[in-house]
Amino acid sequence: MAQKPSIPKGTRDFSPAEMVRRNYIFDTVKGVFQRYGYLPIETPAMENLSTLMGKYGEEGDKLLFKILNSGDYLKDADATLLAEKNSTKVTSQISEKGLRYDLTVPFARFVVQYQNDITFPFKRYQIQPVWRADRPQKGRYREFFQCDVDVVGSNSLLNEVELMQIVDEVYRRLNINVLLKLNNRKILAGIAETIGQPERIIDITVAIDKLDKIGLDKVNQELAEKGLPQEAIDRLQPIIQLTGTNAEKLSVIRSVIGSSAIGVKGIEEVETILSTVAAIGLSLDVELDLTLARGLNYYTGAIFEVKAKDVAIGSITGGGRYDDLTGIFGLKNVSGVGISFGADRIYDVMTQLDLFPENHAATTKVLFVNFGEKEALYALGLLAQVRQAGINAELYPDNSDKMKKQMGYADKKQIPFVAIIGDEEMNQQKIMLKAMQSGQQQLVDLAQLIEIVGA
RNA sequence: GUGAAUGUAGCUCAGCUGGUUAGAGCACUAGAUUGUGGUUCUAGGGGUCGCCGGUUCGAACCCGGUCUUUCACCCCA
Numbered sequence: 001m002a003q004k005p006s007i008p009k010g011t012r013d014f015s016p017a018e019m020v021r022r023n024y025i026f027d028t029v030k031g032v033f034q035r036y037g038y039l040p041i042e043t044p045a046m047e048n049l050s051t052l053m054g055k056y057g058e059e060g061d062k063l064l065f066k067i068l069n070s071g072d073y074l075k076d077a078d079a080t081l082l083a084e085k086n087s088t089k090v091t092s093q094i095s096e097k098g099l100r101y102d103l104t105v106p107f108a109r110f111v112v113q114y115q116n117d118i119t120f121p122f123k124r125y126q127i128q129p130v131w132r133a134d135r136p137q138k139g140r141y142r143e144f145f146q147c148d149v150d151v152v153g154s155n156s157l158l159n160e161v162e163l164m165q166i167v168d169e170v171y172r173r174l175n176i177n178v179l180l181k182l183n184n185r186k187i188l189a190g191i192a193e194t195i196g197q198p199e200r201i202i203d204i205t206v207a208i209d210k211l212d213k214i215g216l217d218k219v220n221q222e223l224a225e226k227g228l229p230q231e232a233i234d235r236l237q238p239i240i241q242l243t244g245t246n247a248e249k250l251s252v253i254r255s256v257i258g259s260s261a262i263g264v265k266g267i268e269e270v271e272t273i274l275s276t277v278a279a280i281g282l283s284l285d286v287e288l289d290l291t292l293a294r295g296l297n298y299y300t301g302a303i304f305e306v307k308a309k310d311v312a313i314g315s316i317t318g319g320g321r322y323d324d325l326t327g328i329f330g331l332k333n334v335s336g337v338g339i340s341f342g343a344d345r346i347y348d349v350m351t352q353l354d355l356f357p358e359n360h361a362a363t364t365k366v367l368f369v370n371f372g373e374k375e376a377l378y379a380l381g382l383l384a385q386v387r388q389a390g391i392n393a394e395l396y397p398d399n400s401d402k403m404k405k406q407m408g409y410a411d412k413k414q415i416p417f418v419a420i421i422g423d424e425e426m427n428q429q430k431i432m433l434k435a436m437q438s439g440q441q442q443l444v445d446l447a448q449l450i451e452i453v454g455a
Numbered sequence: 456g457u458g459a460a461u462g463u464a465g466c467u468c469a470g471c472u473g474g475u476u477a478g479a480g481c482a483c484u485a486g487a488u489u490g491u492g493g494u495u496c497u498a499g500g501g502g503u504c505g506c507c508g509g510u511u512c513g514a515a516c517c518c519g520g521u522c523u524u525u526c527a528c529c530c531c532a
Contacts, residue, residue: 009523059529059530060530060531062456063530063531130532135456138525140532141532144532313532315532316532342531343532344532345532403489403490403491406491411493412493420490424490432491434492436492439491
């Protein structure tokens with residue numbers, strides 16, 4: 001018995017109907033990126049493992065898909081390590097390539113590699129799939145598309161503002177209500193510094209993040225379990241219970257961490273970004289949220305996250321500033337800031353909210369029925385002119401198929417018009433044009449057909 | 456990586472405390488209709504009940520394992 005065909009866990013096929021809608025997302029995202037002066041690049045699906053490993057933290061290394069070396073890959077593997085079943089060490093001996101985990105690290109590699117050919121500030125966008133060996137669940141896939149926009153080689157906060165404008169414009173065009181959460185790594189560093197625990201940024205942030213879920217007592221309990229002294233936890237209280245407008249939050253934060261130079265720097269950055277954004281007037285809501293911990297491994301300044309207001313699916317866009325991402329590849333003092341749109345989640349959101357427009361632009365407008373060799377040849381001539389007029393059109397290929405079947409084909413593909421040409425029509429130099437929706441048909445000439453179908 | 460659920464026709468699912476030949480709707484094919492789809496009517500094809508093993512006179516149903524999918528945790532788009 002033939003084995004049932006299937007695809008790997010967490011991956012998906014996309015039907016023509018889905019691709020029309022996916023392309024709608026890619027096209028609008030791309031359009032906005034280009035409008036702001038970003039240019040496309042692409043990088044290979046696989047990178048050397050050395051450029052990938054250690055960039056995403058311990059967890060990230062586990063989630064990397066590794067590619068087995070070609071040929072007799074066990075030949076050079078250490079026999080004792082194999083015998084010990086030491087997966088981690090054996091891996092490095094039998095695999096030197098991996099699938100990209102995101103687009104940011106390959107981009108950093110790209111910038112360093114072509115630094116002499118790149119004009120800074122370098123603004124690029126990149127829309128490609130990435131792979132993570134995660135366990136799939138709602139809105140989480142093992143292969144998914146990211147749409148990254150980054151600018152490197154500029155420290156100006158105007159870049160942060162521009163990215164927020166891009167977020168605003170993309171979601172306005174897609175008609176999705178979103179909330180943009182803003183944080184700043186420097187503020188978090190200032191908090192940790194102020195309470196004398198500079199190493200504990202992540203523990204603190206992760207704990208604060210759970211306030212909604214587990215409540216204040218549990219958060220404090222968790223902080224204590226992480227080894228924070230009581231005094232530090234006490235000083236954290238105003239931060240944990242931070243509420244109010246962005247301005248109110250900033251003033252509370254300032255009163256707590258005002259003595260930390262880096263913390264103040266962070267506050268000033270946020271204030272600059274917020275006031276600039278306010279001046280140019282974005283339609284999306286911006287909320288200062290200190291619990292944003294994403295990408296903490298390499299972000300150094302602003303951190304962004306975007307959530308859909310009307311669907312619970314996690315974040316659909318995220319990003320931030322990284323002062324030294326290219327540093328690990330040997331290029332110092334190049335700062336970058338960027339964001340990534342999660343196309344697959346955006347697709348899910350738009351599907352759930354039924355936001356996709358009726359899009360027949362990519363589909364066939366008129367099908368020519370095929371009655372035989374002579375008729376097909378005649379239709380082909382007309383077809384060229386119809387296409388010349390910018391109308392998507394096709395001829396049914398098999399003249400042995402009954403008209404019933406050919407009509408069925410048009411119906412299934414939702415082709416709005418069918419052109420019927422037999423002996424009679426050919427003699428009269430006319431076309432029997434049937435409008436599928438109404439079922440009505442009329443005898444027309446080519447110019448009329450183009451006018452009716454093209455309308 | 457941890458915990459829980461799920462798997463019956465191409466799809467969505469029914470199938471009684473284990474009982475003989477496993478069903479429905481949709482989809483598909485053909486005909487009613489040899490130049491007319493979507494509606495209607497008629498007929499038909501399609502399943503070793505995820506896989507392997509066990510219990511039993513007998514398993515889609517009970518038990519064990521395994522894989523798949525889904526949900527939550529961790530983390531993340």
